[in-house]
Amino acid sequence: MSDYERQRKRHLARALTLAPDLIERLEWSADQLAVHRVQRLRELVGYAIGGSPWHRERLAGVDVARLDEATLRALPPMTKTDLMAHFDKIVTDGRVTLDRVNAHLETVSTGSYLLDQYTAITSGGSSEQRGVFVYDWDGWATFWVGLFRYLLRAKWADPELASRPMVWGWVMAAHFTHATAALSRTFASSDSINLRFPVTLPTERIVAGLNEAQPDILVGYASALYVLSAEAEAGRLRIAPRKVLSSAEPLLPETRAAAERAWNVGVGNVWGTSEVGGTAIPCDHSGSHLGADLMIVEPVDEHGHPVAPGEPSAKVYLTNLYNHTMPLIRYEITDEITVLPQHCPCGSAMPCIGDIQGRLDDVFEYADRRVHPHVFRSALSQHAGIVEYQVHQTPHGAHIAIRPHGRVDLDQLRRELAEALHATGLESPNITLETVERLKRDDGPAKLKRFVPLANEDSQRTGRHTLAATI
Numbered sequence: 001m002s003d004y005e006r007q008r009k010r011h012l013a014r015a016l017t018l019a020p021d022l023i024e025r026l027e028w029s030a031d032q033l034a035v036h037r038v039q040r041l042r043e044l045v046g047y048a049i050g051g052s053p054w055h056r057e058r059l060a061g062v063d064v065a066r067l068d069e070a071t072l073r074a075l076p077p078m079t080k081t082d083l084m085a086h087f088d089k090i091v092t093d094g095r096v097t098l099d100r101v102n103a104h105l106e107t108v109s110t111g112s113y114l115l116d117q118y119t120a121i122t123s124g125g126s127s128e129q130r131g132v133f134v135y136d137w138d139g140w141a142t143f144w145v146g147l148f149r150y151l152l153r154a155k156w157a158d159p160e161l162a163s164r165p166m167v168w169g170w171v172m173a174a175h176f177t178h179a180t181a182a183l184s185r186t187f188a189s190s191d192s193i194n195l196r197f198p199v200t201l202p203t204e205r206i207v208a209g210l211n212e213a214q215p216d217i218l219v220g221y222a223s224a225l226y227v228l229s230a231e232a233e234a235g236r237l238r239i240a241p242r243k244v245l246s247s248a249e250p251l252l253p254e255t256r257a258a259a260e261r262a263w264n265v266g267v268g269n270v271w272g273t274s275e276v277g278g279t280a281i282p283c284d285h286s287g288s289h290l291g292a293d294l295m296i297v298e299p300v301d302e303h304g305h306p307v308a309p310g311e312p313s314a315k316v317y318l319t320n321l322y323n324h325t326m327p328l329i330r331y332e333i334t335d336e337i338t339v340l341p342q343h344c345p346c347g348s349a350m351p352c353i354g355d356i357q358g359r360l361d362d363v364f365e366y367a368d369r370r371v372h373p374h375v376f377r378s379a380l381s382q383h384a385g386i387v388e389y390q391v392h393q394t395p396h397g398a399h400i401a402i403r404p405h406g407r408v409d410l411d412q413l414r415r416e417l418a419e420a421l422h423a424t425g426l427e428s429p430n431i432t433l434e435t436v437e438r439l440k441r442d443d444g445p446a447k448l449k450r451f452v453p454l455a456n457e458d459s460q461r462t463g464r465h466t467l468a469a470t471i
């Protein structure tokens with residue numbers, strides 16, 4: 001057994017030790033949750049002031065002993081730009097510098113911990129800028145349990161499932177720097193079999209793999225589930241999952257309906273973020289519950305003022321209550337969420353959110369090929385010098401505008417992108433790259449449409465909007 005294997009098994013054991021307590025909290029009352037959050041908030045802010053020079057300066061004068069969720073609102077929010085610009089002063093372990101983490105991320109596919117204890121991931125979502133996040137030992141274990149505690153509870157309570165490994169089919173990211181792939185490696189066990197089918201594979205290979213795997217749980221990007229439910233309706237994909245989970249992309253009503261029709265099971269919507277992990281997780285009734293013991297979620301309008309339950313937010317401030325190594329306090333993300341005013345039939349006091357509708361990435365269609373935006377995301381996110389980018393579909397490939405920060409090897413990147421597109425079945429793909437000082441934002445200053453399909457550019461000209469062009 002390799003050193004890494006020994007370490008990660010110890011990590012798995014630690015996560016399973018933490019799990020019963022984290023599962024029990026799903027039954028807590030709203031009052032218990034609120035008391036717990038305030039305790040953890042005071043611990044977090046106290047720790048941040050003690051260990052992070054950046055937080056210490058910003059939070060000077062905060063009376064930690066009196067801090068609660070109301071007074072938290074007076075604290076300044078932080079952004080990904082802050083995190084990346086002041087990384088070394090935000091992290092509470094002085095050895096964990098951005099340079100060191102970036103160097104570690106380059107070698108992460110061989111399997112290792114940073115400084116024998118930390119796990120680093122990059123944000124692979126549709127946000128504009130590359131983000132790097134570092135979790136400490138218990139933080140990463142909590143991240144995993146927080147995401148899977150409903151399913152762990154279901155498995156342990158079902159005699160048939162408890163007696164055998166649960167089979168997962170993941171149709172998601174390919175690279176270990178992304179949270180989902182990194183988690184399934186760290187916490188692999190004989191209790192669950194994780195089979196990953198990168199969305200960058202041609203659809204027929206994913207279908208063949210899933211037919212062989214016969215997963216109990218199918219997890220995928222919403223856009224991938226949409227493609228797979230069409231494959232199931234056509235009779236090519238023949239699986240009978242107990243649960244279908246959509247993740248990382250907005251789940252449109254059409255996508256949910258298509259998946260429910262294809263497999264006749266509830267579709268749960270996972271709202272995972274690199275910042276706090278299982279931000280909202282589906283219960284057995286498919287309501288998506290906020291992780292109200294592990295984080296503070298503040299839905300706010302565009303000016304940062306709180307919005308009431310039932311109202312959609314313009315953005316969200318997240319406070320991670322369990323990862324002290326990288327204190328994220330009122331960290332802004334631009335997801336639009338609606339906290340539902342009503343309770344879920346499952347009885348949990350953790351509030352539910354509605355399906356996130358905003359920020360759907362687009363699939364590019366080339367003749368008979370559908371190319372998932374992750375094909376591009378995956379290659380682009382590996383280059384630390386890229387701050388943000390925009391991908392325009394062209395008839396035989398893509399034109400990509402890149403805003404660099406430091407050196408980016410464009411020839412290398414062009415080759416990687418062409419290879420990735422070729423691997424999806426596209427003949428002789430044509431990739432052009434351009435570095436720019438600023439990206440064009442059609443819908444105002446805040447939102448960037450990162451993936452612009454050809455059909456979408458056509459429809460923008462003619463005013464025609466088709467479902468196929470947006471899913």
Ligand SMILES: [Zn+2]
Nearest residue numbers: 283287344346
């Ligand atoms: Zn529920």
